[in-house]
Amino acid sequence: MEKMNRALEKMKMLVGMDVEDEEVAPQQESSFAFMDDLNRNCTLSTKQRLYGFAVCLTTGIACTLLSMLVFFNPIKFGITFSFGNLLALGSTAFLIGPKRQVTMMLDPVRIYATAIYIASIIIALFCALYVRNKLLTLLSIILEFGALIWYSLSYVPFARSMVSKVMMACFDTEF
Numbered sequence: 609m610e611k612m613n614r615a616l617e618k619m620k621m622l623v624g625m626d627v628e629d630e631e632v633a634p635q636q637e638s639s640f641a642f643m644d645d646l647n648r649n650c651t652l653s654t655k656q657r658l659y660g661f662a663v664c665l666t667t668g669i670a671c672t673l674l675s676m677l678v679f680f681n682p683i684k685f686g687i688t689f690s691f692g693n694l695l696a697l698g699s700t701a702f703l704i705g706p707k708r709q710v711t712m713m714l715d716p717v718r719i720y721a722t723a724i725y726i727a728s729i730i731i732a733l734f735c736a737l738y739v740r741n742k743l744l745t746l747l748s749i750i751l752e753f754g755a756l757i758w759y760s761l762s763y764v765p766f767a768r769s770m771v772s773k774v775m776m777a778c779f780d781t782e783f
Contacts, residue, residue: 652702660702668695682745686736689749690729693756718762725759728752 652660671692678684701709713722732748735741761767 657702661699664695664699664702668692668697668699671695682742682749683736683740686732686745686749690732690736690752693729693752718759721755721759721762725752725755728755 669692671688673692675685675688675692678688704712712718728748728751732745732752735744735748739745758768761771
């Protein structure tokens with residue numbers, strides 16, 4: 609029975625639900641006070657979380673794929689591609705909750721990947737909406753795509769080091 613309870617608690621943690629602790633810790637002021645309030649006020653059932661995740665992820669993937677239709681117009685491509693990436697990134701907040709999402713993104717293992725990924729989305733949108741320069745928008749989308757891959761690899765154990773070693777072996781100029 610104890611194993612079942614632990615498995616149930618792990619599943620609850622996986623989808624972002626609060627796990628009831630036997631001993632209650634005293635309230636502490638934390639830098640995530642806003643996120644704590646957000647988590648308390650945004651309680652969804654497991655079914656609602658799964659629906660939110662599915663809709664947000666599907667919409668994000670659809671925007672990203674539909675952006676290929678306007679590939680030769682880098683400004684429209686940059687807007688739809690970046691919007692699709694933001695939706696796909698936000699979809700996981702439905703599963704694990706916004707606080708845990710931000711905590712995982714700010715984890716020391718992936719803080720630089722997160723910063724580069726979010727900065728590249730902002731740069732792509734800035735180049736597409738404000739500067740309206742096709743070359744800069746295209747370059748920022750290439751940066752965004754690379755940052756997306758590197759950020760995604762940060763969630764797979766040893767994936768970034770493996771990709772780095774493969775890239776070093778492929779592009780090694782010594783014969």
